[in-house]
Amino acid sequence: MIDLSLQKVLHTAEGEMQLDVTAKIESGQFVSLYGASGAGKTSILRMLAGFMKPDSGFIKVNDAVWFDSRRKSHLEPQQRKIGFVFQDYALFPNMNVRDNISFALDKHEPRQIVTELLEVTGLSNLATRKIQTLSGGQQQRVALARAIAKKPSMLLLDEPLSAIDNVMRDQLQYTLLEIHKRYALTTILVSHNANEIIKLSDTVIHLEQGSFREQTSPARFFGNGNEASKLTGNVISLDEKGNAIVLIDDRLLTLPVPGTILNNNDRIEITYSNFQIQLLQH
Amino acid sequence: MIDLSLQKVLHTAEGEMQLDVTAKIESGQFVSLYGASGAGKTSILRMLAGFMKPDSGFIKVNDAVWFDSRRKSHLEPQQRKIGFVFQDYALFPNMNVRDNISFALDKHEPRQIVTELLEVTGLSNLATRKIQTLSGGQQQRVALARAIAKKPSMLLLDEPLSAIDNVMRDQLQYTLLEIHKRYALTTILVSHNANEIIKLSDTVIHLEQGSFREQTSPARFFGNGNEASKLTGNVISLDEKGNAIVLIDDRLLTLPVPGTILNNNDRIEITYSNFQIQLLQH
Amino acid sequence: KLTVAVAANMQYAMQELVAEFNKTDKTRIDIVPGASGKLTQQIQNGAPFDIFISADKEYPQKLAGNKFTLEPPKVYAQGLLVLWSAKPNIQPSRDLKLLLGANIKSIAIANPKTAPYGSAAEFILKKYALYDKVASKLVTGESISQTSQFIGTRNADIGFTAKSIVIAGAMKGRGNWVELNAADYPPIEQSAALLKFARQNNITTARKFYNFLYSAKAKAIYNKFGYIVK
């Protein structure tokens, strides 16, 4: 159980923004932080990690007090048992891929987890590469592996998959979830990607301009299409056979629409009355 | 018309990868580069910009030769009239947001485009902020505005929207397309996001391990759902009323499925036979 | 073993002196060359020197005043001032008139505040009523050997230095020099002192060498190196 209440004035040149968030997070939950750019998501992670001190408030994790402004207690980041994936990766340029990951371990810990993680993140071939020679997505995967290697009890992820291609992303999401469960982690994820949030998280915390808006399930939060079998999409093109090619999120549908007067770029809503479901994979 | 043929051995520690790409790009087209992490996308952009010299090959833009290994000609990046959005933004830490963008202009050019771009990218309030005080997404928008300010004839974008939230992303995609058309740019975009690629680009160039795979339309490239009105998705949960909550890309659908024996996490295909289309926005 | 602090311009005469001394006494004698002023500072602050051979009279006197010597210092030789130019077309004259000439742009002297040859040169210039006229041409060397560098490398057109420099060692035969009238400047007396440190060290040999500095054999060597001994 993580019990937190954080207040801090964030200094921004066009004025000050009051960050104010109070929330309870069950141990073992997968929580997403969602909010516009500049809403304060990274700042919250940094306070949880102990890099930034709140002006007031507290952080209680199970029975331990990590921070309490009244009791003037502040646990050092080293003591917090967290894993952090930084938005700028913060990999160590002086070490190769394997060493970046092993650095998380203590001297006498067995190294096999490193090999395992290299495997899982698809980095085995790159194990001896210098960080600067990796592409952006490769770097992000190293950062993720490094944060997990220590088997932290809380995992803080600042947009950990934004630079990764779809195939690898799917795979890593699955890995993340696996790890989250296997090590009974409490995971807090900052992400802009609805699909990702829905797939991974138990609850969403919604931030707006530094203030806590709501804490709810992702289904409810993104559930705008919930009421009926409705899809919205954009018309990308119309072919000569009277079909409209419609873009719905990441996929294209070809819909026969003879006689309608749709144009390119029209935004449309599709209401289905009849459908069949086929099981592809159990 | 851009005519390019690029060969370069990319030194990677686990061996060398031969980058080899030949393509023709129509002037004014919006082209996406798609491929896995480490496929060489950034490297191609860097060669187009003149930061990296190919081992052999040529780059011809309209009638001008930007690079030709046989004639040993190599146009400096300054002469290429390109805009580049870097994967790590590469903003100038010594300048504030406005100055970063104005830096693209010559001394006597009018400054109003800067104000315009600040508006368009939603940065007006942050104009006097130091770069280091911006969030990741804000930085990416500055990088985009700066690359556009010079009105380049070719725009090279290395995952320009990966760290930006959905609302802003939609808006910036629209802006990008607007700018692309207004200034008759040739734009080359590296992106992992299918929706983004489909929305924006005329053609997709697919790279695999440094080699050119195909150059085709996004519709064809991502057109796996093209043949029929089919959607695939994952079952997220089942409610007591006999509905399945299904995740399809970024959205959730509630489908009445009484009597079926679906479970959580099942992957299903939905085939529609009857639907109605309603125009939302023209 | 003895350690002897020696004014830089005396070190070559001293080497010969040590060689002579070692013919009868094999005690190793280390020579520590340096500017007399600096050596004095060091002796006052605990330098392990047995004997101090200065290039003037005042520094040893000062040490005696501050009780760093075993007995009052004694003069062992007297230096002579010469006017020297390394430029072949300049012929120094004893009356110093040529210093006023337009072809003489810089005149090197040792620092009158700290070096005895410098104050002697200043004295003689004043006596000949030339000082104010040539004051703007004067360039000052920290020590007599630095002054000689200025002259020897022809950066200074002419300058005042010690006779010991121009008649022995590397500068011998370079350019032209003239010995100035010894009566025109106060004698440049050089003293040596037996230091208190010698008491903790090897007082018998130290005294033996100290006395040797005033022997007839030593005098012959001083003469050879351009000093006079009364």
Next chain:
Amino acid sequence: MIDLSPLWLTLKLSLSTTLILFVISIPLANWLAGGKDIFKIIVQAIVSMPLVLPPTVIGFYLLLAFSPANAFGSWLEEWLNIRLVFSFTGLLIASVIYSLPFMVHPILSGLSSLSPSLKEASWSLGKTKWQTLTKVLLPNIKPSLLTGIVLTFAHTVGEFGVVLMIGGNMPGKTRTASIAIYDEVDAFHYHTANVYAGILLAVSFIILLVLYTYNRKMQQAKFY
């Protein structure tokens, strides 16, 4: 009374040396930072050479070089009618040579630590290499520039051997504060020496304090 002219002269010499070296070292360091060939490494090693020799010895070699008895000195004298020894210009040239590494090294290490994409971003905006250097690279290595300036300035203030050797200790012309202090110590005038040293220390201390406070403010703006 204390003669203040050595202090002024020192200030003039230190400021001029720092300024000249700043101007020389920037293109030099930029050139050195740019490539990888052996030639540049050799130049980099040569730049450090003045450090290795005792200042008085460098002074002595300069004395030889400037001497009218040698080719270079006589060329200067005959063709340009310049005599470098015993002149402020000579001192300045010597100080510049001697302090070169103190300016070049910090700037070079600053430039090498910048991300290469900064440079490329500026090029892609059509800026020449020079504009890139002055408007993008240098403003982002301010701590290194500051280090270079402080080391050079302070070192020239305290420089003594070279000045002593080729300056000739001429009041108001080449008699700098360091020489004056040296002389006073040599003449056992401890009080005067202490006063000079005190002024030198106090003034330098205040200058440094101001510089560092300014620099610290700059860096705070970076992370609040």
Next chain:
Amino acid sequence: MIDLSPLWLTLKLSLSTTLILFVISIPLANWLAGGKDIFKIIVQAIVSMPLVLPPTVIGFYLLLAFSPANAFGSWLEEWLNIRLVFSFTGLLIASVIYSLPFMVHPILSGLSSLSPSLKEASWSLGKTKWQTLTKVLLPNIKPSLLTGIVLTFAHTVGEFGVVLMIGGNMPGKTRTASIAIYDEVDAFHYHTANVYAGILLAVSFIILLVLYTYNRKMQQAKFY
């Protein structure tokens, strides 16, 4: 024949000084880089002070401080039975004080140029501040460390004023190469002086060349 002992002594002094300063300056620079309070700025300014005074004058003040005639010196002598003047230990202490800024400054500017998230990443992996410093921060500011080492080493090789004053030019004990060269020049033994200077230059040049080549290789590995 040329006496080689001054060269050995110089090597010993320079290496020891560089080593001691390296060990001292890293925690000092790390502490200075860490905060923003005025106290640290003052310390930073004090670190530069040894640069401002002529070396002989620093030597003179140290001579006074270490002198058995004064409180500190006599305390050392009576209680610890150490005499610092005219000993190698004294020389070493003086060199360390005098060269302090050459080591601290480059390391400080290197540390301030690192992204703060590197440090935080290491903390989050449970590493102490010390482990973070030695395993993450320092290995990533190698060019700055190199600058510090080169400046300190070369400067100690060429150091002369301080050494002459408190070392006292004792053959085999405190007569370093720089003093030997000075003496030989003083005595018009240009040939011997040239030989010493030549050896000093050649050896230093080779050392620097090796260091720079190694450093360049490191950096090339970064960007190919």
